[in-house]
Structures are given as C-alpha cells and as structure tokens.
Amino acid sequence: MELKPLLHPLITKPWMDTVSQIKLISFDLDETLWPSTEVLRKAEEVQLQWLEKKAPRLTLVHNIESLKEHRQLVRKVYPEIAYNLTAVRMISLSQLLKEFGYSLALAKEAINIFLEARNQITPYPDVIPVLEYLIKNYTLASITNGNAEVSQTSLKNYFQISLTPAIAGTAKPDPDMFYQILKKVRIKPYQAIHIGDHPTYDIVAAQQVGMHAIWINRNEMMWPEELPPPNSMINNLYELEQWL
Incomplete structure (x- = not known):
C-alpha cells in the first residue's frame, strides 16, 4: 500500500x-x-472462564460479546466515566452479578483476573x-x-x-x-x-x-x-x- x-x-x-x-x-x-488484539482476547477468555466457575448462572446467558455489549450500554448511561474502561467494567459486572443473584464482591475479583491477563504483553x-x-x-x-x-x-x-x-x-x-x-x-x-x-x-x-x-x-x-x-x-x- x-x-x-x-x-x-x-x-x-x-x-x-x-x-x-x-x-x-x-x-x-x-x-x-x-x-493488543491477542492480549485482549485472552484476557476476556480468562475472565469468562473464571466467571463460569464463580457465577455460572450469569455465563449461561452471557458470553464475551454480550458482556462487551453490556459495557457499551454502561458507557452510554454513564458518560461521565466512559473514558475509564476499568470503571465501566466494574459497573457492568456489578449490575450483572446483582441481576443473577451473586455477591458484588465478585466484580472486583473478576476485574483483577482480567487485568492480570491484560498485562501479560x-x-x-x-x-x-x-x-x-x-x-x-x-x-x-x-x-x-x-x-x-x-x-x-x-x-x-x-x-x-x-x-x-x-x-x-x-x-x-x-x-x-x-x-x-x-x-x-x-x-x-x-x-x-x-x-x-x-x-x-x-x-x-x-x-x-x-x-x-x-x-x-x-x-x-x-x-x-x-x-x-x-x-x-x-x-x-x-x-x-x-x-x-
């Protein structure tokens, strides 16, 4: 080109x-x-695998793509924090965990799992x-x-x-x-x-x-x-x- x-x-x-x-x-x-493409893909997979063990009711309904779509919705609803991808992920997971009857403490653990993999560059x-x-x-x-x-x-x-x-x-x-x-x-x-x-x-x-x-x-x-x-x-x- x-x-x-x-x-x-x-x-x-x-x-x-x-x-x-x-x-x-x-x-x-x-x-x-x-x-970053492969790093992000792997980080999402690692987080989903963790959620499958800790919040199986959630992962029966949601996959990587639908979780991403939910985060995009959160960014629209909360434009004041849309720039902060970690904060958006926290709000999104907290909402979904609450919806499926899980402790909100799992959101922070899930994000730590994601970030650990995210930094394996x-x-x-x-x-x-x-x-x-x-x-x-x-x-x-x-x-x-x-x-x-x-x-x-x-x-x-x-x-x-x-x-x-x-x-x-x-x-x-x-x-x-x-x-x-x-x-x-x-x-x-x-x-x-x-x-x-x-x-x-x-x-x-x-x-x-x-x-x-x-x-x-x-x-x-x-x-x-x-x-x-x-x-x-x-x-x-x-x-x-x-x-x-």
Missing part, C-alpha cells in the same frame, strides 16, 4: 536543534509498544533494545487510553511516569492527559516528543499542546488526509533511535 508522503524534519538542521532540547519521550502502549522486537538506549538519555513516560498497567508488565523498569485514564481522570485526545505528564516532569511542551499509532488520539492531540509528535505506523496505514501531518513517521523504534 502506497503511503502518503510526509514531511521528514528529523534529518534537517531545525530538527537537530529540536532534538538537543528534548528531555521527555512519551509513548502510547497498545499497537505502539505491543500488539509481548513487546514488539524493537521495543526493549530501543528503550534500553532511550532511558539513558531521556525521561520516558507512557500515556494510554487502555487499562494496561506498565508497572505490571515486562516493561516496568523503563518508565518513570505512566498515565492511564483511571489516574488522569480523562483520556486522549483531551489535552490534559499530556499537560499532566509535562507538569510532572516540569518541562515545556517543545521539550517533549510523543509517539503513538493513533492519528487523532496520539498525534494531533500531542501537537495541539505544543509537543512534537511522531506517528509509528507498523501496519502500513494511510494517514488521514483531513488531518495535519505528524512531525514525522516511523515504522519501528529502531528508526527513532537512529534519528536521535
């Missing part, structure tokens, strides 16, 4: 001047540092070698809309700061996700680079607060023509290491 040409400032003198000012590099997680091959290099020179942060906890994954030793919707009280593309990270490190937006796979939630959102934004395009996707371009595009983190 042919990619739309993108400006490549990383190899120009202005970009080299910019690099010398960078203090923080933040990363999205799912599809940026690891593939396998990073892309380029991730650990490049993080090993970057951590020597930069503060590294993670900013995710998901409910993976970096501190519970195999990448726990590489990130000084990790921000999730449950911690931040919001989610990307809300600029406050990025402002919170910048405030923690006490730096200006131009001193930070954000790297992510989502054109709107990662790239445009980071640029709008004044951060540099690099689109990691692992799957040869087309950049949306209606959006302003990223500062640059990479296919893997080795390219980022070379440029820096």
